[in-house]
Amino acid sequence: MGLKSVIRKPDGQIEISFNYEKDIVRRIKSISGSRWIPERKVWCLPGNKDTLELITSMFGQKSLDTLVKDSLEKAYIDSEAKRLRDEIRIRGFSNKTIKSYTLHFKRYALHNSDYLQFNLEKVKEYLLHLRDVKECSVSYLTQSISALKFYYCQYKRIPKMNFYIEFPRKEKKLPNVLSKTEINKILSVVTNLKHRAMLMLTYSAGLRVSEVVSLKINDIDSDRKVIHIRQSKDHKDRITLLSDKALTELRKYYKQYRPKKWLFPGADPNKHLSVRSIQKVFSEACKKAGIEKEATIHWLRHSFATHLLESGVDLRYIQELLGHQSSKTTEIYTHVSSSSLSKIKNPLDDIIG
Template identity: 35%
Template sequence: MQNITIKFDKLNHMGQDLLLISFPYDYDTKEYLKEFNGVRWSKELKSFYTLFSKTTTNALFQYLRKRKYYVDYEALKNSYNQKSSTSRIVRKKIGISKKPNQNVLKKIHSFKKWMRQRRYSENTINTYESMLLMFFGFHHTKGLQEIVKTDLENFNTNYILANGYSFTYQNQAINALKLFYKHQGRDITIADSLERPKKQSKLPEVLSIDEVKNFLSSISNLKHRTLLSILYACGLRIGECLNIKTKNLNLERGFTHIKSGKGRKDRYVPIPNQMCILLNKYIDAYKPVDYLFEGANGGKYSPVSARQILKRSLSTVGIKKSITLHTLRHSHATHLLESGTDIRYIQELLGHNSPKTTMIYTHVSSTSLDRIKNPFDDFTI
């Protein structure tokens, strides 16, 4: 499976932009690809495809990387740059279409095994592996011992920054390289030469209570509505939600046991009465066996599918804000604060280590802002 390369390309067909997905025939690959929401087979095009968008393309890329497929998006990149250059000047971006050499791949595989032994989360392991594959794919002509400080600076400038990747992405790349070099027993001053970007002080986007009500009530599919509702009702991270097992629920007492949340911290989270009613209805209808939310073929539900559900639901009610699944958690915390809940209690519910993390919601709470008396109100002009 690791030797299969999947190619991305873009085609405008009957007025719609399609993402074409091609690969040498393999049954397991075909079945895995079909599980991704929105992917279809076209007899006319003789290719798998889905509607093209940057969000879908990135989600599909991450979905395939989970199974260690190599994705060749050179044709897609060329198509995009060619189209863009006709209307505006585009800064040339450097892509990665090569694999690291076999010796480096073995080192990365050994590093993964070490992280598992140290009980790093699967999300961290997969993220770090992806970062290392990109870095050493970028420098595919060099072996591990040949990498020098200027190679890291080149990767940072001509790949991370050139492609406009986020502060978080850049930070993850630095973390992956530092830990990898530490594991190799090499002097980590090479990785330390990568300066961390200046952290942005962005306030979280939140929905109003009416917006949450409207878009949740617009979801006709019971499973989808239950999934998005519990994210808001209990203020959960998507990973925490999808890790809930039926045995972790106690609907009679109205709580769920969140095991190994962020930072491997367990906590008990109360479930409101209306959410318990919805969960009972969902469980009666779908009868989940192990995980509360399971995929079509069993096992844990995919976060990619959850993001697509959210996107469709927001589109249905016409909400155009930049909303993610985590926005539901932000909204939950903000609405608790506005209803008078003590900030320390909110910190415990959300599983924050530091009250400083929770205090950010005081900056977006309309109740807190309304309490501020502006001296201009006493002016008579």
């Protein structure tokens, strides 16, 4: 029969879920004190001997033992993940890193039940499983290695020299770029003032999406025509450009919406808009504008850097505006800039004439 889960709560009660069968529901209802919880789609039962005997008679001891064991293991993993999360938070890592490391740890723990004991071969076996079976990307493998290295070396305190796993070679991918015409098309179809202001700021200042949603009112310096980006990636502050056109749009938006703290608040005015919300806005704008490329909002940041480079702005200034720690990161935009390529005459044009 279709038993899905059995969980014993701290107060001793049992929560059970199963595939619907009329006879099973009838027998569950016959248990004194049973109640259906529609929000979680589970039955809550008194945690006594009679209840356990009835569940066993309906679903079998083997399936019950397996589910209880799985529930306990998951509870242990969740508990260890919480302690790991607290350790990462204490060390001042970003929320994005906290979430990433915690999820990667939990996935490994579910794969290897003996995760509390460091075993280099089992870690390598898991990484090969991700690469060959799950076909995960290089960046995913890199994140997984970083997370497990933190767990074992920083949290469990094993010597770093014991965790000798090299990071995979980085994929050499060029940044995706939209043309100025394409960006103009996208912005022209956005009529909502808030959405338009967000997208204009993202492109005109070369912002990461997390930076856009985290902006506060006082981060906009209209006198100096700059935007203050505070404690972004690598816990760095920086300033970037504030476009005249974007400022005009911001003033229209501010006059109508009157935000208090966050420049772009969410449904709850005490919280900023979610990253997912602005990603959805951009995606819908691309469809409406007829952009056939599978563009993401991060392409606006790439496009900002590329268009500056093509207009003759020094690479060092672009590095500062983007907040890149290394100039090598910024140099990749020279590979997608069309300004230099346009000066080269193709030999085919000479041949055909």
